[in-house]
Amino acid sequence: MVLADVVFVSLTTVQIVALIPTLRDTESRIPRLTSGTAAFVWFAYSLTYLTMGLVFAAVSGTVGALMWAYILLKKPTVDDIELPSTD
Secondary structure, rough: OOOHHHHHHHHHHHHHHHHHHHEEEEOOOOOOHHHHHHHHHHHHHHHHHHHHOOOOOOOHHHHHHHHHHHHHHHHHOHHHHOOOEEE
């Protein structure tokens, strides 16, 4: 299972690195449904990895889930944009 752990950690790290520009960009806007779903799925992956004995993959998955949860809670979203009045 060591090989599986290394593969999952590597792929998760790539996904986490891909989120860094979104976290750094103060103008980035992601819909709440997208970030909420992503955080939930990453937490589910983490629990699945843990039940399979892939501890490092579970930790890296939890980091990814926490990053998506941060985006959900702290970043402005598409839902927060005030649309111009059509009056």
